[in-house]
Amino acid sequence: ELKVEQNPLFLSMQEGKNYTIYCNYSTTSDRLYWYRQDPGKSLESLFVLLSNGAVKQEGRLMASLDTKARLSTLHITAAVHDLSATYFCAALNAGGTSYGKLTFGQGTILTVHP
Amino acid sequence: GAVVSQHPSWVICKSGTSVKIECRSLDFQATTMFWYRQFPKQSLMLMATSNEGSKATYEQGVEKDKFLINHASLTLSTLTVTSAHPEDSSFYICSAKLGLWAQPQHFGDGTRLSIL
Numbered sequence: 001e002l003k004v005e006q007n008p009l010f011l012s013m014q015e016g017k018n019y020t021i022y023c024n025y026s027t028t029s030d031r032l033y034w035y036r037q038d039p040g041k042s043l044e045s046l047f048v049l050l051s052n053g054a055v056k057q058e059g060r061l062m063a064s065l066d067t068k069a070r071l072s073t074l075h076i077t078a079a080v081h082d083l084s085a086t087y088f089c090a091a092l093n094a095g096g097t098s099y100g101k102l103t104f105g106q107g108t109i110l111t112v113h114p
Numbered sequence: 115g116a117v118v119s120q121h122p123s124w125v126i127c128k129s130g131t132s133v134k135i136e137c138r139s140l141d142f143q144a145t146t147m148f149w150y151r152q153f154p155k156q157s158l159m160l161m162a163t164s165n166e167g168s169k170a171t172y173e174q175g176v177e178k179d180k181f182l183i184n185h186a187s188l189t190l191s192t193l194t195v196t197s198a199h200p201e202d203s204s205f206y207i208c209s210a211k212l213g214l215w216a217q218p219q220h221f222g223d224g225t226r227l228s229i230l
Contacts, residue, residue: 042207104158105157106156107157
């Protein structure tokens with residue numbers, strides 16, 4: 001059974017600082033997704049990572065994937081208040097009864113303050 | 115592209131009533147739709163997977179008689195919460211995708227259900 005663990009679960013950052021959110025998954029998965037969720041809203045897709053070594057960047061966010069370590073990271077550069085949200089990673093189940101389903105991490109609640 | 119519409123966005127009703135939530139893929143044919151439930155400050159939990167024209171597959175612990183799912187067409191799936199009680203209050207999110215394993219899921223805007 002695929003399990004996805006994120007850390008930290010809560011992150012309070014000062015504006016301008018850098019930080020990384022980690023996402024570990026327990027079994028083989030070829031696709032790793034990152035989503036953003038604002039309070040009271042649904043998920044907004046940020047990145048999909050398809051292969052080992054994949055790196056994608058959008059603005060102050062950069063995501064990477066290491067399939068051998070079963071680890072994805074979401075790096076925040078020079079945080080701004082607008083980045084405050086909950087961030088989820090999700091891995092696609094590659095086999096078994098959950099084939100084709102997403103397993104989500106617990107989410108990281110990010111607060112960026114002055 | 116790949117827009118998924120969910121309706122209603124918010125519903126408040128009395129305990130014991132049944133509530134229907136619709137999930138529509140507006141610009142693509144969704145052979146597979148998923149229904150998730152999210153409690154405050156928690157992650158998304160998959161409730162069931164529905165494929166067009168066949169019975170939904172429910173996750174362990176989800177009562178299929180309580181949460182009725184219908185996926186009668188390639189653009190519409192419905193979730194009916196029957197005889198809803200306060201503990202059913204939650205944020206329900208649907209997603210839709212083409213049938214291929216590798217296709218991404220496109221998420222609806224969610225429905226906030228409050229049972230008094």
